[in-house]
Amino acid sequence: MIIYGVALLAICTLAGVILGDLLGALLGVQSNVGGVGIAMILLICARLWTHRSGGMSKECELGVGFWGAMYIPVVVAMAAQQNVVTALHGGPVALIAAVGSVLLCGVTIAAISRTNKGAPLPALESEIAPAAAPAVAPAGGR
Amino acid sequence: MWEMIEKGLAHNGLITAFALVGVVTWVSVLLSRHLTFGRVHSSAIAIVIGLILAWIGGTISGGQKGLADLALFSGVGLMGGAMLRDFAIVATAFEVQATEARKAGMIGAVSLLLGTVLPFIVGAAVAWAFGYRDAVSITTIGAGAVTYIVGPVTGAAIGASSDVVALSIATGLIKAILVMVFTPMSARFLGLDNPRSAMVFGGLAGTVSGVTAGLAATDRRLVPYGALTATFHTGLGCLMGPSILYFCVRGLVG
Numbered sequence: 001m002i003i004y005g006v007a008l009l010a011i012c013t014l015a016g017v018i019l020g021d022l023l024g025a026l027l028g029v030q031s032n033v034g035g036v037g038i039a040m041i042l043l044i045c046a047r048l049w050t051h052r053s054g055g056m057s058k059e060c061e062l063g064v065g066f067w068g069a070m071y072i073p074v075v076v077a078m079a080a081q082q083n084v085v086t087a088l089h090g091g092p093v094a095l096i097a098a099v100g101s102v103l104l105c106g107v108t109i110a111a112i113s114r115t116n117k118g119a120p121l122p123a124l125e126s127e128i129a130p131a132a133a134p135a136v137a138p139a140g141g142r
Numbered sequence: 143m144w145e146m147i148e149k150g151l152a153h154n155g156l157i158t159a160f161a162l163v164g165v166v167t168w169v170s171v172l173l174s175r176h177l178t179f180g181r182v183h184s185s186a187i188a189i190v191i192g193l194i195l196a197w198i199g200g201t202i203s204g205g206q207k208g209l210a211d212l213a214l215f216s217g218v219g220l221m222g223g224a225m226l227r228d229f230a231i232v233a234t235a236f237e238v239q240a241t242e243a244r245k246a247g248m249i250g251a252v253s254l255l256l257g258t259v260l261p262f263i264v265g266a267a268v269a270w271a272f273g274y275r276d277a278v279s280i281t282t283i284g285a286g287a288v289t290y291i292v293g294p295v296t297g298a299a300i301g302a303s304s305d306v307v308a309l310s311i312a313t314g315l316i317k318a319i320l321v322m323v324f325t326p327m328s329a330r331f332l333g334l335d336n337p338r339s340a341m342v343f344g345g346l347a348g349t350v351s352g353v354t355a356g357l358a359a360t361d362r363r364l365v366p367y368g369a370l371t372a373t374f375h376t377g378l379g380c381l382m383g384p385s386i387l388y389f390c391v392r393g394l395v396g
Contacts, residue, residue, distance in 0.1 A: 013232045020299075027385070036228050036295055037381030040235035047236060067233035072185045073163045074230045077222030078294065079192030079315075080163075081210035082308035085200035093283065094309055097268040098316035101261035101287040102324070105346045106332065108256055112249065112342045113333030 005056070005063020012042040148214060155217025162215065166191050186319050186352070189290070193315070196308075206304050224298055231291060235377060237369075249338065250371050253345030258379050261287040261348065262387055265313060270395075277392040279306045284391070285383040286310025289349040290318060292379030299384035318352035325356025334360055337367040344368035348375045 016039020023034065043064075050056050151158045170187035174180060178187075196208030205211030210219030220226070265287025269280045282302040286293030286309065293310030296302075302310075325334070325347075333339045334357075344353050344367065353372040357364045 009229065009233055009236075013229050016232065017228070023385075024299075027389075034381035034383075034385050035299070036231055037377045037379075039228070039232040040377040040380075043232055043235045061236075064233050064236045067230050068236055070226075071230040071234050072188065073160075073167060074222060074227050075291070076163050076166055076185075076188045076192040077159055077218050078227055079189045079222070079311060080166075080195045080199070080215075080218050081208040081222050082193065082196045082311055083200060083206045083304040084193050084197040084208060084308050084312075093268055093272045094286075094312035094316055097265040097283060097287045097313045098320060100268060101264040102317055102320045102347075104260050104264055105257060105348075106324075106328065108260060109253075109332045109339070109343050109346045112253060112346075113339040 001057070002059050002063040005060040005065075006067070007063075008046060008060070009043065009064045009067060012046060013039045015039065015042055152213050152216070155215075156220050157217065158215065159217035159221040162218065163188075163192075163221065166195070182319065183322050183352075183354075183358075186315070186322055189315055190319075193312070228295070231295075231376065231380075250341045250345055253342040254371055254374055254378055257346035257348050257375055258288055258292075258382055259387075260346075261317070262383075265310075266391060274306075275395060277388065277395050278302050280395065281383065281388045281391045282306050282310045283313060284387065285379065286313035287317065288314070288379040288383065289376055290314025291349075291376050292383050295380045296383030296388070300388055314349060318349040321347045321349060321352030322356050325352075326360045329360045334364065337364065340364035340367040341371045344371035345375060348372060348379070 016037075017035040019038050020035025023038075047056075167184070167188050170191055171184040173187050174182055174184035199209035199212050199215065200206070203211035207219060209215045210222075262284040264284075266280045266284030268287075269283035274280050274283065278297075278300050279302060281300060282293060282297035283306065285296035290311045291314070293314050294307050297307040297310055325332070325343075329335070332343060334343055340357060343357070347353050347356070347368075349372070353368045354365050357368045
C-alpha cells in the first residue's frame with residue numbers, strides 16, 4: 001500500500017519536527033533545532049528496521065520515493081516565492097560567499113584526496129588553504 | 143473567458159503550482175540540453191528560473207513572497223512552503239544505504255564535517271564584512287553557503303527575515319552552479335578518479351544537485367558515491383545550522 005510509505009514519511013517528519021521543537025525548548029531557544037535532520041535519521045533507522053523483518057513492499061517504497069523525487073520541483077517552487085527583489089539589494093554578498101566557499105572546499109578536497117588518510121591532517125592543511133587559495137584558485141581555468 | 147480561466151486556476155492553487163513547476167522544469171531541460179549542452183544541470187536552471195519568477199512576482203506585486211503574492215500563483219506558496227519542503231527533504235534520506243555509508247568511514251565523516259563548517263565560516267565572515275551584525279542573519283547566510291537547502295531551513299528555524307533567506311538561497315545556488323560547471327574541469331586537481339575521493343568530494347562540496355551533476359559530467363560511475371555523502375551533507379547542515387553553529391555565532395557576536 002502506497003499510503004504506508006507516505007504515512008511512514010509523515011510520521012518520521014512529524015516526529016523529527018516535534019523532537020526538534022523539544023530540543024529547542026530544552027536548549028532554551030525559541031526555535032526548532034535540527035528537526036529535519038532528526039527526521040532523516042529516523043527514516044534511515046525505520047528503513048534499517050524494516051529490512052530486518054523482510055523489507056518494505058515496492059509500493060510502500062514508492063510512497064516515500066515519490067516525495068523524494070519531488071524534492072527538486074518543491075525547491076523550484078520554494079525559489080519562486082523568495083524575496084529576491086530585496087535580496088538583490090544585498091549586493092555581492094552571495095557571489096563572494098559562494099566563490100569563497102567553493103575555492104576553500106576545492107583546496108580541501110584536493111588536500112584530502114592526496115593525503116588520503118589520517119583524519120586530523122587534512123583539517124590542518126585546510127586551515128592554511130585560504131592563504132594559498134588565490135594561487136591555486138582557478139582550478140577550472142585550464 | 144479569461145476571467146473564468148483565472149478563477150479556475152486561482153481556486154486550484156496547488157494544482158496550478160504543479161503545472162507551473164512542470165512547465166518550468168520542461169523549459170529548463172530544453173535550455174540545459176541545447177544552450178549549455180548538458181553542462182549545467184537542468185535542475186539548477188529550473189531553480190534560477192524560479193528565482194527570476196520570484197523577482198518578477200515581487201516587482202509586480204510589491205510584496206515579500208515573490209510569485210506567491212500574485213493571486214493566480216498563490217499555490218506556489220503552498221508547494222514551496224516549509225511543510226512540503228521539509229517533507230520532500232526527509233524523503234530523500236530514504237535513498238541512503240546505511241551499509242554503504244559505513245564504507246565512507248572516517249574520511250567521509252571528516253569531509254562531511256569540514257564541508258559544513260568551512261563554507262559556513264566563509265559565508266558568515268562575508269556576511270559580517272558586508273555589515274550584517276545580528277546572529278540570526280549571519281548564521282542564515284553562513285548556512286546558505288553550505289547548501290541552498292540548509293540556508294532556508296536554518297533561517298526558518300531561527301526566524302530570519304525573508305530577504306536574508308533569499309540571500310542565503312542565492313549563495314547556495316551560486317555555489318551549486320559553480321560546483322556543477324567547474325567539477326569536470328578541475329577533476330584532476332581534485333583527484334576525482336576513485337570512489338573514495340568521490341565520497342570526500344560529496345561531503346565537502348555539499349549541494350546534491352551540484353555534486354551529482356558535476357560527477358555525472360566527470361565520470362558517471364562516481365555519482366552514487368558522491369551523492370551518498372552529499373545526502374548526509376544536507377541533513378548534517380540542517381542539524382548543525384540552527385543549533386551548534388547558531389550558538390557559536392551568537393556567542394561571538396552577542
